[in-house]
Each structure stands twice: as structure tokens, then as C-alpha cells.
Amino acid sequence: MQNRILRFSGGAAIVAAASVVGKREFEGPLGDCFDLHDSTDKFGMKSWERAESEMQRLAFNTALAKASARERDVDALFAGDLLNQCVGSSYGLLDFDIPYFGLYGACSTAAEGLMLAAMTVSGGFFSTAAAVTSSHYCSAERQYRTPLEYGSQRTPTAQWTVTGAGAFLVCREGRVRIREALPGIVVEKGIKDAANMGAAMAPAAADTLLRYFRFGNHSPEDVDRIITGDLGSEGGSILCELLEREGISLRNRYNDCGMMIYHAKKQDMHAGGSGCGCSAVVLASHLLPRLERGEWKNILFVGTGAMMSPSSIQQGEAIPAIAHLLYLSSDETKGE
Amino acid sequence: MQNRILRFSGGAAIVAAASVVGKREFEGPLGDCFDLHDSTDKFGMKSWERAESEMQRLAFNTALAKASARERDVDALFAGDLLNQCVGSSYGLLDFDIPYFGLYGACSTAAEGLMLAAMTVSGGFFSTAAAVTSSHYCSAERQYRTPLEYGSQRTPTAQWTVTGAGAFLVCREGRVRIREALPGIVVEKGIKDAANMGAAMAPAAADTLLRYFRFGNHSPEDVDRIITGDLGSEGGSILCELLEREGISLRNRYNDCGMMIYHAKKQDMHAGGSGCGCSAVVLASHLLPRLERGEWKNILFVGTGAMMSPSSIQQGEAIPAIAHLLYLSSDETKGE
Numbered sequence: 042m043q044n045r046i047l048r049f050s051g052g053a054a055i056v057a058a059a060s061v062v063g064k065r066e067f068e069g070p071l072g073d074c075f076d077l078h079d080s081t082d083k084f085g086m087k088s089w090e091r092a093e094s095e096m097q098r099l100a101f102n103t104a105l106a107k108a109s110a111r112e113r114d115v116d117a118l119f120a121g122d123l124l125n126q127c128v129g130s131s132y133g134l135l136d137f138d139i140p141y142f143g144l145y146g147a148c149s150t151a152a153e154g155l156m157l158a159a160m161t162v163s164g165g166f167f168s169t170a171a172a173v174t175s176s177h178y179c180s181a182e183r184q185y186r187t188p189l190e191y192g193s194q195r196t197p198t199a200q201w202t203v204t205g206a207g208a209f210l211v212c213r214e215g216r217v218r219i220r221e222a223l224p225g226i227v228v229e230k231g232i233k234d235a236a237n238m239g240a241a242m243a244p245a246a247a248d249t250l251l252r253y254f255r256f257g258n259h260s261p262e263d264v265d266r267i268i269t270g271d272l273g274s275e276g277g278s279i280l281c282e283l284l285e286r287e288g289i290s291l292r293n294r295y296n297d298c299g300m301m302i303y304h305a306k307k308q309d310m311h312a313g314g315s316g317c318g319c320s321a322v323v324l325a326s327h328l329l330p331r332l333e334r335g336e337w338k339n340i341l342f343v344g345t346g347a348m349m350s351p352s353s354i355q356q357g358e359a360i361p362a363i364a365h366l367l368y369l370s371s372d373e374t375k376g377e
Numbered sequence: 378m379q380n381r382i383l384r385f386s387g388g389a390a391i392v393a394a395a396s397v398v399g400k401r402e403f404e405g406p407l408g409d410c411f412d413l414h415d416s417t418d419k420f421g422m423k424s425w426e427r428a429e430s431e432m433q434r435l436a437f438n439t440a441l442a443k444a445s446a447r448e449r450d451v452d453a454l455f456a457g458d459l460l461n462q463c464v465g466s467s468y469g470l471l472d473f474d475i476p477y478f479g480l481y482g483a484c485s486t487a488a489e490g491l492m493l494a495a496m497t498v499s500g501g502f503f504s505t506a507a508a509v510t511s512s513h514y515c516s517a518e519r520q521y522r523t524p525l526e527y528g529s530q531r532t533p534t535a536q537w538t539v540t541g542a543g544a545f546l547v548c549r550e551g552r553v554r555i556r557e558a559l560p561g562i563v564v565e566k567g568i569k570d571a572a573n574m575g576a577a578m579a580p581a582a583a584d585t586l587l588r589y590f591r592f593g594n595h596s597p598e599d600v601d602r603i604i605t606g607d608l609g610s611e612g613g614s615i616l617c618e619l620l621e622r623e624g625i626s627l628r629n630r631y632n633d634c635g636m637m638i639y640h641a642k643k644q645d646m647h648a649g650g651s652g653c654g655c656s657a658v659v660l661a662s663h664l665l666p667r668l669e670r671g672e673w674k675n676i677l678f679v680g681t682g683a684m685m686s687p688s689s690i691q692q693g694e695a696i697p698a699i700a701h702l703l704y705l706s707s708d709e710t711k712g713e
Contacts, residue, residue: 051500128684128694145462145481164497164499226475348467352426363479
């Protein structure tokens with residue numbers, strides 16, 4: 042049962058998505074695709090934390106507008122972020138009188154929220170559910186690492202927390218269907234370096250993908266793209282190696298949201314982007330539109346999260362990681 | 378739709394529950410009811426954080442044993458806690474190869490997890506799902522307040538974080554049914570005092586209960602008990618006042634997990650217990666057994682959470698709060 046792939050017989054589809062980003066994300070290769078950006082990264086707010094909450098509010102409002110939906114049309118919010126006690130979400134979505142389910146899935150939050158939205162909508166509990174998440178480089182640095190003013194040097198495997206928020210509306214019917222999902226199992230392989238989250242998360246992504254291929258009788262060739270978020274360059278190459286040892290090659294159809302969001306050389310973000318916002322804004326602004334336009338028929342979207350805290354790292358604990366998989370398809374006719 | 382009460386036509390029931398607590402909880406009026414306790418509060422671990430994780434592991438294992446279930450019988454874990462990045466759960470449940478959904482609902486986590494377990498089991502996605510949560514006085518003090526060694530004085534409205542973990546297994550059939558649920562909406566009424574979480578959470582509990590009574594056409598007389606967790610004495614009396622203004626009297630059937638777990642005078646825990654573990658262990662060890670034994674036919678269990686962080690308090694933000702409601706019943710024949 043633990044390897045049973047979830048299917049949504051009642052129907053589950055992403056009907057609208059919105060993305061809000063900061064300056065560096067706007068300057069990246071996907072810059073034109075994002076709905077909103079602010080080159081100050083502050084979104085008119087006095088603190089980085091408030092700016093992050095404001096991004097969530099804007100992203101959710103924009104998703105509502107795109108779906109021509111009103112606040113009262115949404116029955117549930119599934120939201121979370123990286124900040125302690127997930128205050129990015131609890132403050133960011135406070136304006137909306139909508140039942141709220143707080144999540145913590147680190148950078149896998151977009152996938153976790155979409156999976157829960159798909160189950161609760163397909164199961165008939167909600168007509169429309171939203172998944173919302175965010176991260177902000179400056180609030181994350183303050184909390185996880187060192188104050189920005191220190192100008193600390195970063196190691197080559199370090200990822201850069203994306204300043205961005207993504208929001209998704211899930212209904213039973215829509216152009217991009219959530220056909221299948223496989224929730225992740227927490228995996229810990231002894232990585233203790235918080236500046237190498239890709240290495241900590243790659244085994245979780247490999248575990249989920251292997252379970253999906255084996256127990257669903259699937260292969261990478263069944264989909265147009267397999268996209269993780271966010272392993273970065275280091276984690277992405279480890280994932281490909283781990284799967285190759287099992288006789289599975291992803292290389293020609295694999296990419297990672299953390300590697301897609303910044304220019305590898307021009308912007309030099311080291312191992313790439315990370316943070317709950319990274320996979321959320323890449324999915325909202327780039328992956329879903331390609332599915333909607335029919336450029337891809339289907340993708341596997343694998344949200345990955347590293348679930349350590351600064352305290353657990355200081356106490357010498359290794360990093361537990363998780364990967365939640367969604368099979369998204371624009372193909373209305375394909376059987377379930 | 379936002380006020381639609383969730384019903385579980387596919388069936389949802391709590392089939393097993395377990396509780397693990399520390400010294401003060403064992404010395405409280407419910408002491409004999411808890412499954413496991415450790416008078417050192419350390420559970421054989423070197424840090425308070427590891428002790429908290431160990432409590433989750435023990436609670437989940439005990440719930441499995443009570444249901445004569447094995448690890449592979451459980452299809453999903455819904456877990457969260459108060460620690461930054463919810464490491465109590467991610468480390469505590471790492472031993473188990475079970476799909477994991479991380480939650481953040483502050484002290485409402487037990488109710489949030491049970492609600493998600495009920496929806497996903499009733500909806501046919503999982504056969505058995507578990508809700509697990511914990512809190513630890515010492516790990517919470519270190520993170521939220523001041524190091525224990527400072528011996529800081531507490532204000533009269535302050536609540537005492539319960540050292541405890543609770544675990545619940547949810548299946549379609551069982552003796553204590555989850556008949557209805559109403560997820561909470563985040564409410565913020567301007568309370569900025571983190572030592573008065575009861576006052577911050579009471580309006581959220583009032584909002585959820587009012588919506589339940591109004592839109593479900595219910596009244597307090599429909600149930601044997603209405604139990605919040607954890608408003609404490611301060612928040613509990615505010616809740617009763619708020620509802621009386623609306624013409625609804627809870628007094629003769631109301632109680633709060635935070636007021637039930639410690640001896641009011643002998644232990645002097647000020648406004649009572651709090652923390653994710655509080656409502657979880659009271660539900661597991663006291664409320665569910667009374668329903669199982671038929672002493673009560675039905676209760677409303679309202680999990681309340683204050684979703685601020687130390688940073689948000691330092692930045693002068695008011696406290697957002699939430700309350701998730703579950704209608705639990707031992708009455709097999711009562712219609713849905």
C-alpha cells in the first residue's frame with residue numbers, strides 16, 4: 042500500500058497558477074514568464090518577512106484573477122513556507138476568509154500542497170482548493186545562515202534561496218490534469234552539510250522515482266520531461282547517477298527547477314536555486330504553460346525538500362529529505 | 378462552501394491512539410491514563426530535541442501495537458510539531474518507511490492531522506493514515522522564550538508547554554467515528570502578547586464553533602462535551618464570553634485540554650497547558666477512552682493553534698490563530 046500510486050478518479054486539475062518573484066529571478070532566463078516582480082525584493086513592505094507574506098498574498102490574488110474566481114469560491118488553502126512556524130503563510134494569507142491547512146514540506150511544499158488539494162478535491166470534500174507557498178532570499182538568510190550584512194562566502198554546492206511565491210487553484214476539471222501522485226518517504230543518508238542540500242535530497246528523489254517506476258510499471262520514456270525542484274546542479278547529477286545504477290536513464294529528459302531559474306554562468310548562483318518558491322514559480326510560469334500549450338503532453342514533477350533546521354545542524358544531526366511526485370498531463374484522452 | 382461542514386461518507390474512525398508524556402504530565406490528574414512516561418523528560422536522549430522526536434517514535438509505535446498493526450499497514454503519516462522546520466516530526470518518524478506529509482498547525486496539529494487523515498481515508502486514497510504530533514517543554518522554551526537556566530518568571534496568562542506526544546490511527550471503520558469536521562480560518566484580533574496565547578486563540582475557536590453551529594444547524598446541546606485544546610483558563614473564559622454574546626452557552630459542557638492536564642492549584646501551571654502535545658495526549662488518553670466506553674456519546678474536539686514565531690513577535694506583529702473542529706462520536710447508529 043505504501044507504494045500505491047494515488048489516482049484521482051473524481052478528477053483533479055490545475056486550473057490557474059500565478060507567480061511573483063524578486064529581482065534576480067526576473068533577471069533569469071524565465072524572467073518574462075513570471076506574473077509579477079519587484080526589483081527591490083521588498084514589495085512595499087518594511088521587513089523581508091512581510092515582503093515574503095505580501096508575495097503570497099499577491100500570488101494567490103493573481104491566481105484568483107486568472108481563474109475569474111472570487112475568494113469565496115475557494116474552499117481550502119494548503120500553504121507553507123521555510124520561515125520558522127511558517128509565518129510567511131499564516132500572515133500572507135490572513136486577508137482571506139478561507140479554511141487554512143498549514144504545511145511544512147521545505148522546498149517540496151508546492152508539490153505537497155498540490156497533492157493534498159488533488160486528494161481533497163477529487164474526494165469531493167472541496168470544489169476548489171489552493172496550494173500556496175513562498176520563499177525569500179533575505180528572510181531565509183537571516184534565519185538559516187548569517188545576516189546579509191556579513192557578506193558570508195558561499196561554497197560551490199550551496200543553493201540560492203529563490204525570492205518568489207507561487208499559487209495554484211485545483212478543481213476537478215481543467216486543462217492540466219493531476220493524473221497520479223506518489224507521496225514521499227523521509228530519507229536520510231548521512232549528509233550533514235547544510236550547504237549541500239542537493240546531496241541530501243537526491244536520495245529522496247531517487248527513492249520516490251524508483252518506487253513510481255517500479256510499482257506503477259512506468260519508465261522515464263512515458264513522459265516528456267522529469268523535473269525535480271530543487272536539487273540544483275549537484276543534487277541533480279547525484280540523482281541521475283543513483284538512477285543509472287538501477288538501470289534507469291533520465292539524462293535526455295531531466296531538468297531541475299533550481300537549474301532553470303537562473304543563468305548558470307551570467308548570474309553565478311553556485312549550485313542553483315532552492316526554497317519553496319523555486320519549484321512553485323517555475324511550475325506556475327514555465328512548466329504549466331508548456332503543458333497548456335501542448336508543447337509537452339506530460340511531465341513528472343518531483344518536489345524535493347530538506348527538512349533540517351539550524352538547530353538540528355548545530356546539534357550535528359544529518360539532514361532528512363523528502364520528495365513528492367506528481368504526474369501532470371495535458372492529454373485529456375489518455376486513460377488513467 | 379467555506380462554511381460547508383465536511384462529512385466522511387466513505388467512513389473515518391480513530392482505531393487506535395497512544396500517548397507519551399513527561400514528568401509533570403504524569404503527575405497531573407490524567408497521569409494514570411497515559412501509555413508511557415519518563416520522569417527525566419529525556420527518554421534516553423542527549424538533547425531535548427532528540428527527546429521530543431523519541432516521544433513521537435514511541436507514541437506511533439505504541440499506537441501500532443494497540444491496533445495490532447505493522448508499519449507497512451500504514452499508508453500515510455500526517456505529522457508536525459512546534460520546533461523550527463518541524464524537526465520533531467521529520468527526525469522522530471524517520472525510522473518508518475511510510476509516506477509523510479509535514480504539517481504546521483501549532484497546537485492545532487493533532488486536529489489538523491486527524492482531519493486530513495479522515496479526508497484521505499474516507500476518500501479512498503489510504504486504508505490507514507496516522508496523525509502524530511508532539512511538544513516538549515524544554516525544546517519549546519529554548520526556541521520560543523529564554524534558556525531554562527535563566528529561570529525567567531512567567532506571567533499569569535502564560536501557558537506551560539506540555540511534554541508529550543500523541544499518535545492516532547485512522548481507518549474507515551472503528552469505534553470512535555469522525556463524523557464531521559470544519560477546518561479553521563486564520564483569525565487575528567490584534568493580540569501581540571506571546572504570553573497570552575489563549576486570548577489570541579479564543580476568537581479563532583469562537584469563529585469555528587459559530588460557523589459549525591450556524592451552518593450545520595447544530596447547538597451545544599447536541600453533544601456531551603465541547604473540548605478545546607489548548608486555550609487554557611484565560612482563553613477558555615474568553616471563548617465562553619464571546620459565544621454568550623452570540624446567545625450560545627457552553628459553560629455546562631465545556632472544558633479545555635490545557636485545563637485538564639495539570640492540577641490547577643497543586644501544580645500551578647498558570648493558565649494551563651499548551652503545545653501540540655497537549656490536546657494530542659488528552660484526546661488519546663482521556664477523551665477517546667470515554668467515548669469508547671460509552672460514557673460520552675459524542676464530543677466536539679476543537680484544536681486551536683497560535684501561529685506566530687519569535688521573529689514575528691519581535692517585529693511587533695499580532696498573533697494569527699486557527700481552530701480546527703472535529704465531531705467525534707461513539708454512536709454507531711446515529712445518522713450522518
